[in-house]
Amino acid sequence: xxxxxxxxxxxxxxxxxxxxxxxxxxxxxxxxxxxxxxxxxxxxxxxxxxxxxxxxxxxxxxxxxxxxxxxxxxxxxxxxxxxxxxxxxxxxxxxxxxxxxxxxxxxxxxxxxxxxxxxxxxxxxxxxxxxxxxxxxxxxxxxxxxxxxxxxxxxxxxxxxxxxxxxxxxxxxxxxxxxxxxxxxxxxxxxxxxxxxxxxxxxxxxxxxxxxxxxxxxxxxxxxxxxxxxxxxxxxxxxxxxxxxxxxxxxxxxxxxxxxxxxxxxxxxxxxxxxxxxxxxxxxxxxxxxxxxxxxxxxxxxxxxxxxxxxxxxxxxxxxxxxxxxxxxxxxxxxxxxxxxxxxxxxxxxxxxxxxxxxxxxxxxxxxxxxxxxxxxxxxxxxxxxxxxxxxxxxxxxxxxxxxxxxxxxxxxxxxxxxxxxxxxxxxxxxxxxxxxxxxxxxxxxxxxxxxxxxxxxxxxxxxxxxxxxxxxxxxxxxxxxxxxxxxxxxxxxxxxxxxxxx
Ligand code: NAD
Numbered sequence: 144x145x146x147x148x149x150x151x152x153x154x155x156x157x158x159x160x161x162x163x164x165x166x167x168x169x170x171x172x173x174x175x176x177x178x179x180x181x182x183x184x185x186x187x188x189x190x191x192x193x194x195x196x197x198x199x200x201x202x203x204x205x206x207x208x209x210x211x212x213x214x215x216x217x218x219x220x221x222x223x224x225x226x227x228x229x230x231x232x233x234x235x236x237x238x239x240x241x242x243x244x245x246x247x248x249x250x251x252x253x254x255x256x257x258x259x260x261x262x263x264x265x266x267x268x269x270x271x272x273x274x275x276x277x278x279x280x281x282x283x284x285x286x287x288x289x290x291x292x293x294x295x296x297x298x299x300x301x302x303x304x305x306x307x308x309x310x311x312x313x314x315x316x317x318x319x320x321x322x323x324x325x326x327x328x329x330x331x332x333x334x335x336x337x338x339x340x341x342x343x344x345x346x347x348x349x350x351x352x353x354x355x356x357x358x359x360x361x362x363x364x365x366x367x368x369x370x371x372x373x374x375x376x377x378x379x380x381x382x383x384x385x386x387x388x389x390x391x392x393x394x395x396x397x398x399x400x401x402x403x404x405x406x407x408x409x410x411x412x413x414x415x416x417x418x419x420x421x422x423x424x425x426x427x428x429x430x431x432x433x434x435x436x437x438x439x440x441x442x443x444x445x446x447x448x449x450x451x452x453x454x455x456x457x458x459x460x461x462x463x464x465x466x467x468x469x470x471x472x473x474x475x476x477x478x479x480x481x482x483x484x485x486x487x488x489x490x491x492x493x494x495x496x497x498x499x500x501x502x503x504x505x506x507x508x509x510x511x512x513x514x515x516x517x518x519x520x521x522x523x524x525x526x527x528x529x530x531x532x533x534x535x536x537x538x539x540x541x542x543x544x545x546x547x548x549x550x551x552x553x554x555x556x557x558x559x560x561x562x563x564x565x566x567x568x569x570x571x572x573x574x575x576x577x578x579x580x581x582x583x584x585x586x587x588x589x590x591x592x593x594x595x596x597x598x599x600x601x602x603x604x605x606x607x608x609x610x611x612x613x614x615x616x617x618x619x620x621x622x623x624x625x626x627x628x629x630x631x632x633x634x635x636x637x638x639x640x641x642x643x644x645x646x
Contacts, residue, residue: 170363184197211361230275231274231325237349383399425462448560500535512527580594
């Protein structure tokens with residue numbers, strides 16, 4: 144049996160139970176179908192076969208999950224931070240122990256390649272470990288003193304929160320939200336993406352087996368417009384942590400307005416990688432191709448716009464096209480595959496539509512630009528050259544393995560091209576001129592920038608975007624600022640003067 148066949152049969156073994164029972168909701172420690180009994184399907188992007196039925200929840204299911212989260216909040220929010228730490232470390236260990244099951248399930252459900260997904264569970268566990276370690280200090284605040292007063296601040300968990308996640312790397316992304324919420328003392332109702340529901344169910348089961356009390360983490364599956372909307376509108380939910388498209392973020396803000404919901408948004412991106420002619424071109428090309436062609440290009444921080452100084456533009460584009468042509472596109476469970484199938488035919492259609500648009504607008508497809516094979520959602524790694532910044536391929540988030548290359552003459556032009564988009568999530572800068580690097584990073588409109596580097600995450604640093612790419616920051620203590628309320632108590636150090644009234 145080949146490695147691929149062996150991997151497929153193991154993946155089918157891991158997901159067998161979903162085929163027999165469906166992907167159920169998980170509320171108050173129990174697996175439950177939607178109250179209506181309704182179901183949707185999750186399909187394999189490899190051949191569009193049905194992988195499993197999934198609970199199609201509505202407001203009644205959300206209400207049930209919120210009630211469980213409210214009940215659990217009473218004790219979880221009072222559980223000492225050191226005890227929360229102990230439990231969450233156990234969750235991290237349990238995730239690591241089932242890393243293969245998580246990775247194989249994720250590959251099957253999302254089409255992401257095993258070589259990247261094998262690290263997703265490890266990174267998810269790292270998220271749990273990192274925030275577990277912060278739990279004992281989560282309540283801490285500061286003391287400020289005047290001659291008359293001593294003010295002390297402290298933080299309290301905000302209450303049950305809703306976490307709504309997208310389908311790209313769903314396991315890792317959900318841990319990035321759920322781990323800090325639990326470490327802060329909040330309870331959670333999680334609504335995973337309808338295209339990739341499986342690993343959310345695995346996570347809650349793993350967490351409870353590791354000792355997380357029932358009702359602290361609940362999962363409600365279903366469509367965004369019903370289950371997701373109901374979660375954002377529920378009075379019992381105090382905050383919504385959302386990762387997804389910018390226009391969905393805008394809808395969630397409107398839906399949450401009547402209940403004054405606190406929101407945290409990690410949204411789309413159209414991130415520039417800017418290469419000056421003094422840069423290490425080989426490293427810049429390797430990093431740019433990695434950041435757009437890994438994870439199928441379905442990555443919010445992908446380097447989707449390649450801005451290259453005109454003196455090296457042809458050389459850089461030639462190298463990128465060669466790499467794009469050599470990349471192995473194939474079954475996500477093949478260890479050699481780099482680019483797997485895109486998540487769903489609906490998304491594949493969107494990505495394919497940009498190839499005609501690019502040609503109509505006058506750009507050139509220098510590599511890829513085609514669907515591969517007759518079944519499944521496979522697209523060739525693509526490079527679009529001779530593009531200008533006003534084209535759709537330069538402005539809109541394609542969310543596939545599609546890189547748009549645009550030449551620039553000098554620093555000012557590079558900066559204005561980089562900033563001339565609605566998004567502002569990440570930017571990558573390649574130059575060996577230190578003064579230029581400082582000038583550019585001072586002026587680039589992005590929440591996160593990397594100089595002479597691909598995206599390398601350090602969990603204590605802030606993660607998030609500006610402009611249409613998001614609101615709020617995750618990572619380090621920034622996460623706790625979202626999941627907690629800061630309160631101030633003032634004690635007198637001397638009697639304050641009180642103006643007597645009516646005397
Ligand atoms: P999406 O916005 O379509 O869906 C995300 C989630 O929102 C899903 O669970 C969906 O069911 C739910 N949803 C949809 N409509 C809703 C509504 N009206 N109310 C409540 N919930 C609703 O996004 P997607 O297509 O699943 O994911 C891709 C997007 O996610 C891309 O734009 C990508 O850039 C973004 N993303 C951003 C980051 C980041 O950190 N900035 C990370 C990963 C993905």
